[in-house]
Amino acid sequence: MKNIILSFLVMGNVWAQELKLSQKLEEKKYHFSALNEFFMETYNRPIINDDVNRLEQLLFFTGIELLDDYEPSLLEKYPTSSTRFILGRKAIKDNKSDKAIAYFTKIHPDHRYYPEAKLLQGQIYGALNDKREAETVEQCLRSAEKNETQTPTEKIKRYYRMVYEICLVNKARHLYRQKNYQSAIDAYDKIPKESYKWPYIILEKAWTFYQMGDYNRTLGLLVTYKAPLLDTYFFPEAEYLAALAYFKLCLFEDSSIIIDQYYTFYRPRFEALEKVLRQNVNSQNYFYNLMFGPKIELKDHEDFVHHIVTRLKKQIRFSLDFNAIHKLDQEAKRIIDNEKPEVRNKLLGHLASVRENMVNKINYNAKMDIFKFLESVPFYSSELFKLNLEIISRKKDLIYGNKKLIADRGRGDYSNVKRSRFEQFWKFHGAFWADELGDYSLGLKSNCEIIKKELPVEEEGL
């Protein structure tokens, strides 16, 4: 994108005479080309109200994704809510919280990015332990809900719903941090199961129940990840939490099974994923093709790698970026079909470089996501190892003390299931039903009671 900016800086004076070209392009609905021309026409003269309105109008069609790499000094020239939103995001990435808040507070409450700006502002306040977090989250919730009802397009409705849900999840996370666990559970429960966020919420709810001491509910929630519908969702942290919950119930054997399974089953899969990352770390489009291109055949543990990639693909940023590429392709096609060769060559060159930039962006983000996922693996492997040592130590203590765990319990019992008066009980018969996912609880009794080991009765001499 930097070379695009450079090109219009050089050519700015040449194009200055054709001030209306961007309008002509806009009339033909060549929005990406018009946006580029608009910057060329306006960057070296004072910006007037009309320019601000036109920029907002163009960005409505193109989206703001392609402005991510623009120089902040250039964007600061245009005092629109969209540019302030982009600049605020850049400031967050540069750890300049005050600057980011200053940009976000200048965004108009009726602007389409206002809910997301409030979401980000709330996150900053949360990180700073600022009391204004709660108020900002409420603003985010209200504005996202209002925009969702006013939008006719289904895709944009989905976007606002996503912003709303993230605001709601952040509210629950805020309550968790304050150790107000029951209120956190109430906030998590407001997120419907059809939500894209919901599979991620399971893990957070499981931690919340763990902190409340309801280990059966923790284990029940984590069982949900075993459902075929959620086979793309694998988190090393969920495996660790399950092993930890069994450990807290003193069910050491169950805990050990989870640990063994983690090492034997998942480790080779992580290695396969790492191999894919290492082999293509310098590629500019491998991960883009892996996500959006025809299915690439992989040598080892192909399903696991594709599951991880499918999960990444569901992120809203990839949809937005891919949508921008789709719109760029459509515009290029219309230019090829309708324009003369000299206009065509001039416009297509720019569109091709913007497209390439977007592909590189998707590729880079996917690569970083896989890297961050793999980065979390050694941490949880080491925690599981520590847990295993603790189990061995507890078992050793029992043997040295000539004691044993009570262990004369049934495998599970309804009386051990904690539930509210609004929850009903059905037995699990080995099949996962979509409507009951995430509502499971195990009925295991704590095995932590220690009894004296009975000495074997010696038989009298034969």
Added chain:
Amino acid sequence: MRLALFLLCWHFVSNGLAAEKEKVIYEYKKYEKFDLGNLEVQGQLIAPGDISVRERDRKRFELDLYSRENFDDFIAKDLDSLR
């Protein structure tokens, strides 16, 4: 006078040489009997309980297992996942 001094020195030297040549034999007791019943310990007698070590529980060292304090990293991840 000189003669008298010479004779005196000669006497001392000749005596010393004679003493070096003498063999010294030490002999130890081959058997000694102790009557423990008759032995008496002088001083104050104290009860054996006062000098015993009291039993205490063995110190258990527990590993610090990870427990989530917050979801700050998830919040940052959500921020990244939007755009």
